[in-house]
Amino acid sequence: MSTHKPVLQKEILEFLQDTKIEVFVDGTLGMGGHAKGILKAHPEITTYIGLDQDEEMVMTAKKELTEFQDKVRFVHGNFAHIEEHLDEQGISFIDGALLDIGLSSPQIDVGARGFSFSKEGPLDMRMDRENRLTAEEVVNKFPEKKLGEIFRDLGEEPRWRAAAKAIIQAREKKRIKTTLDLVNILKTVVRGKKHLHPATLVFQALRIYVNDELKALQRGVTGAIGRLRDKGLIGVISFHRLEDRIVKQIFKGDKRIKALTKKPVVPTSSEVRDNPRSRSSKLRFARREV
Numbered sequence: 001m002s003t004h005k006p007v008l009q010k011e012i013l014e015f016l017q018d019t020k021i022e023v024f025v026d027g028t029l030g031m032g033g034h035a036k037g038i039l040k041a042h043p044e045i046t047t048y049i050g051l052d053q054d055e056e057m058v059m060t061a062k063k064e065l066t067e068f069q070d071k072v073r074f075v076h077g078n079f080a081h082i083e084e085h086l087d088e089q090g091i092s093f094i095d096g097a098l099l100d101i102g103l104s105s106p107q108i109d110v111g112a113r114g115f116s117f118s119k120e121g122p123l124d125m126r127m128d129r130e131n132r133l134t135a136e137e138v139v140n141k142f143p144e145k146k147l148g149e150i151f152r153d154l155g156e157e158p159r160w161r162a163a164a165k166a167i168i169q170a171r172e173k174k175r176i177k178t179t180l181d182l183v184n185i186l187k188t189v190v191r192g193k194k195h196l197h198p199a200t201l202v203f204q205a206l207r208i209y210v211n212d213e214l215k216a217l218q219r220g221v222t223g224a225i226g227r228l229r230d231k232g233l234i235g236v237i238s239f240h241r242l243e244d245r246i247v248k249q250i251f252k253g254d255k256r257i258k259a260l261t262k263k264p265v266v267p268t269s270s271e272v273r274d275n276p277r278s279r280s281s282k283l284r285f286a287r288r289e290v
């Protein structure tokens with residue numbers, strides 16, 4: 001079983017350290033790494049809502065957090081519907097919220113989930129396996145124009161046109177079923193760079209599309225802000241430009257909060273050395289002011 005090292009943990013705990021937290025929402029429970037850190041640092045917490053749209057992660061977190069089982073409410077759900085989930089739990093206000101978006105290590109490392117371009121697996125990419133749309137359906141059914149737009153807008157892949165065209169040509173001969181089928185097609189048209197595998201940006205685009213990630217982020221952050229008490233805190237860790245831009249714009253434009261980070265906080269070089277997956281992470285924090 002792979003482990004997941006929480007990213008920017010020390011920095012998050014520093015932002016939270018002077019705040020008395022009774023109710024906290026963790027919209028991306030994952031393996032419960034941040035949850036454990038926050039629960040340890042804040043023994044005053046009475047209710048910790050731990051949400052994840054991947055049921056397997058909820059089960060894993062349950063095992064990781066047994067010592068806090070009286071405080072944690074484990075919820076399988078999407079943070080896009082954070083307010084509905086809070087209502088179901090009978091909670092009106094929260095003292096803090098954290099969204100640590102993207103994938104957790106087990107999701108990346110298990111080939112069968114279809115997220116990895118280095119492991120063979122079905123082209124799935126759903127974080128919530130109850131959803132219908134898979135990457136396989138997108139890649140085999142969507143018209144060339146739509147595929148190109150997805151690669152351009154959600155992956156910022158410079159070779160978006162060529163990638164869409166190559167997929168259309170390949171699928172006319174044979175259905176594209178696995179992650180490595182797709183990687184081999186992309187390799188014929190995308191070169192990649194030093195730290196960038198040729199399939200990185202197309203895989204990113206498909207994952208964001210399949211999970212409707214940008215809309216979920218917008219809704220989740222706005223929903224959480226709406227439930228924060230005066231002086232309540234919200235932190236968001238994102239992993240690429242499009243996500244960070246959304247967080248930045250909400251924190252700047254929402255009159256109810258004050259951004260505590262003008263520029264995002266990034267990991268130290270020693271954290272990156274220790275955990276290469278933290279490399280592109282960016283943390284922003286804001287405080288509710290009214």
Ligand SMILES: C[S@@+](CC[C@H](N)C(=O)[O-])C[C@H]1O[C@@H](n2cnc3c(N)ncnc32)[C@H](O)[C@@H]1O
Nearest residue numbers: 006028030031032033034052053054078079104
């Ligand atoms: C980077 S991991 C979180 C790791 C966690 N904070 C830890 O320390 O172990 C991201 C998690 O968020 C979940 N996730 C991503 N988008 C989500 C969404 N819209 N709603 C709920 N969970 C989501 C993923 O399934 C994944 O388990």
